[in-house]
Amino acid sequence: MKSSRLLLFVFIGAAWIATAGAKDESSNEWVIRTFRVNLAVLNGPPTLPIAITPSPLDPFAPADSPSSTSPDTSPTLVPQPITTPPQVPALPDTGASDKEWKACLEKSSIALSKIFDVLGAPSPAGMVALYDAPSSTLVVRTTTEHLKLLGPTLENLGSAIPRDLIFTMEVIEAEEATIRNLVDEINDRREHASTWKRCAELLGAGQAKSLGQFRLATHSGQPVTTQSGLETTPVKELQVDSSGRVVAIHGESHSAVAFEVDPVLGPDSLSLEVAFRFHFDYAPALERAEKVAGLVGTSTIEVPVQDHxxxxxxxxxxxxxxxxxxxxxxxxxxxxxxxxxxxxxxxFLRTEAPLTLASSRHDLSALLQQYAAPPPNNAFGKQTEAEPSTTDPNALISRIIKVHPTFFAVAATGDPTERICSVQKILEAQGIPFPEGSSATFNPIASSITVRNTAKSIALIETFADSACLLPPQQIGCTAYIIEGESALVRQLAEQSRSTSDHSEVWERVKKLSASGALRIVEVIRGESGSGDRASFENGTSRFNIGEVVLHERENPEGTTSNVDKKSPGENTTVHGASTQASALLRADPIIVPVESRVVGTSMEWDPVIAEGGRCVRVNFLLEHHFASPVSRSTTSSQGSIIPAGVPAAKFHCARILSMSTLLPGIPRLMGTWKVEGAPAREGRDISQAFFLRMDVLPFGARE
Known part of the structure; x- marks a missing residue:
């Protein structure tokens, strides 16, 4: 008989969707469970060089074959070829007789029982099951003890099932106090579902407004983007030749809303790595003109721009x-x-990963109950022996220890088959004793270790399994505030925080002063990233400005460059004044006039790294904050004056901090102060601003 290896990647859906006849699972009772399963892949080509069996026997071999009559041994996981698994019969057509349904149930139960045996979950006598291939629905009646073995395997096999990845970004508007309270309550939280639920309630009560919902669907490893709203194409540069002709070169188009996601689903289908970018225009673009003088005689060139x-x-x-x-x-x-x-x-960003399967067939549970014989009252066959009720510390007990799918990637190296067979050696190398009669086997399909050992050794194995797992990286939450007040008050805060790195008391004072109106919080920044991953935030007006005007030197017809200014071939020349224009234009074709964009508002980039085992966060950051509107320079001049070319047409009022610091998680730090100048509304007042920064370490999976 030609043998092949069982394809163990059974596609299984979200576990335990429906329950019928369930009892208290603290005892070994009979229950019915429904799973999503795609068994069609069992007939595909072999992919794994291993078979999981309760013994080194072939479970699919005929009953009278030598391999099926050898004495039983303890469960092992060995590299062993097995025969082709049996076909699970198709369900009868509508209107089939009771006899046909009972025969189908019997054949399905036999086939599925053998598959469960191979998956490391020996089926008890009385287990029955039905499977509907078109809807990928599997319903099983079995014992609660059997589910303890079968459940983890089925859950882990679900990681191989195709999934759609759905991302929804929703923007809401609410009162400032409400949004700031949301930020305060999620500082040290990993999951923000309850915060979103609260926002949904505010939306329903009319206390908040939805500004838009943007949804994307894709697959793991496939980037996806969406753009909507008004689309504009800004001018990137002007090219001016010696005859005065002006050509506009356009850059990439800009959309009012842009949402981009690049996701990767984790090996266990429980985690999701997401790189995203989101832009949202909350006000119409400002149309105006940038002007350049002095390039061609006394003419002024106007560049139409739209500031987003x-x-x-x-x-x-x-x-x-x-x-x-x-x-x-x-x-x-x-x-x-x-x-x-x-x-x-x-x-708010919401994620979902629904299974790419047809709708479940919900009537299978009722059909199984209708045609299955009652389960035996005392037949829980193929179960492991009962645990000893003694308190003897040397007594052997059995445990199934769940491990992360990356367990062996960290705990061992070499051939995968050798790793599987040597899990006990790996544990022994860690100093964990294995007395006579003890054992340990690794089940890669269930991502679990089946151990029989003393309670003390099992505790050591659990500790080692936790430390050896390559868990998803911890996240780092970043919260920053820019506050404003009288300079004397800001100086007091700086003085109070001078001799300590814990500025919690200073920040509590800031909150009280803000509530009383003595201080004002002018900007709040909140974001997260992984350790070592950069994040960015921008808020304000993307203002387009004329940049530095550059001349590109050209060759004379004879092939030699002009002797004007004795510049090397290809070297750029910045135009400084109209007095040089005549000679410059003789040798320059064209003149490049760049149009540059700069955010007038608040922008921040940060790159955090968890250090000292999570006891601190090292962060490099760049903050730029504009505390007043830019001032435009007039292009008009008196008759006969020299009009300079390339002089910036706007002056900016801003503070900038570039720094690297080490922060204690959850502790706010005053990172900088500056004086505010150039704002008409503040004329006559001595005003300063201050920047507070807080970093929080958020372990993966932490809940609210």
């Missing part, structure tokens, strides 16, 4: 599948409504 007003976020996160995350908050600006109002925006 919005917020941009980017980060790389590792999330549990189905997680909800508050990924950013910002204060809208740039319109009279926003300037007068006291509102903020918040962006």
């Amino acid at each position: 007003q919005g917020a941009s976020l980017s980060a790389k996160l590792t999330l549990p599948v189905g997680a909800t995350k508050l990924v950013g908050v910002w204060r809208p600006r740039g319109t009279p409504e926003h300037d007068r109002g006291n509102v903020m925006h918040a962006a």
Whole structure:
């Protein structure tokens, strides 16, 4: 008989969807469970060089073959070829007789029992099962003790099932106090589902407004983008030749909303690594003209520009599948409504990973109950022996220890088959004793270790398994505040925080002063990223400005360059004044006039790294905050004056901090102060601003 190896990647859906006849599972009772399973792949080509069996026997061999009559041994996992698994029969057509249904149930139960045996979960006598291939629905009646063995295997096999990855970004607007309270309550939380639920309640009550919901669907490893709203194509540069002809070169188009996701589903289908970028224009673009003088005689060149007003976020996160995350908050600006109002925006990212399967067949459970014989009252066959009720520390007990799928990637190296067969040697190398009669086997399909040992040794194995797992990286939450107040008060805060790195008391004082109106929080930044992953935030107006004007030297017809200024071939020349234009234009073709974009508002980039085993966070960051509107330079001049070319047409009022610091998780730190100048609304007042930064270490899987 031609033998092949069992294809063990059984596609199994979300575990235990329906329950019928369930009893208290603390005792060994009979229950019915429904799974999503794609058994069609069992007939595909072999892929694994191993077979999981309760003994070194072939479970699919005929009953009278030598390999099926050898004495039983303890469960092992060995590299062993097995014969082709039996076919699970198709279900009868509608209107089939009771006899046909009973025969189908009997054949299905025999075939599925053998498959369960091979998966390391020996079926008890009385186990029955039905399978519907078109809907990938499997219903099983078995014991609670059997489910303890079968359940983890089926759950882990579900990681191989195809899944759609769905991402929804929703932006809401609410009062500033409400959004700030949301930020305060999620600082040390890994999951923000309850925060989103609260926002949904506010939306329903009319206390918040949805500004848009943006949904993307893709697969693991496949980037996806969406763009919507007004699309514009900005001018990237102007090219001016010696005759005065001006050519506009356009850059990439800009959309009011842009959402991009690049996801990778984890090996266990429970975690999701997501790199995303999101841009949201919260106000119409401002149309104006940038002017350049002095390039061609006394003419002035006007460049029409559109300044976009919005917020941009980017980060790389590792999330549990189905997680909800508050990924950013910002204060809208740039319109009279926003300037007068006291509102903020918040962006929530929600993830889902539904199975790519047809709808479940919900009637199978009732059909199984209708045609299956009652289960035996005392037949829980093929179960392991009862645990000893003694308190003897040397007594051997059995445990199934769940491990991460990457367990052997960390705990061992070499050939996978050798690793599987030597799990006990790996544990013994860690100093864990294995007395006579003890054993340990690794089940890669269930990502578990089946151990028979003393209670003390099992505790050591659990500790080692936890430490050896390559778990998803911890996340780092970043929360930053920019506050504003009288300079004397800001100086007091700086003085109070001078001699300590824990500025919690200073921040508590800031909150009280803000509530009383003595201080004002002018910007809140909130985001997350993985350790070593960069994140960014921008909020404000993307203002387009004329950059440095550059001349590109050209060759004379004879093939030699001009002798003007004696520049080397290809070297750029910056135009400084109109007096040089005549000679410059003789040898330059064309003149390049770049149009550059700069965010007038608040922007921050940070790159955090967890250090000292999670006891601190080292972070490199760059903060730029504009505390007043830019001032445009007039291009008009008196008759006969020299008009300079390439002089910046705007002056900016901003503070910038570039630094690297080490912060204690959860502890706010005053990172910088500066004086505010150039704002008309603050004329005559001595105003300063301060920047507070907080980092939180959020272990993967932490819950609210």
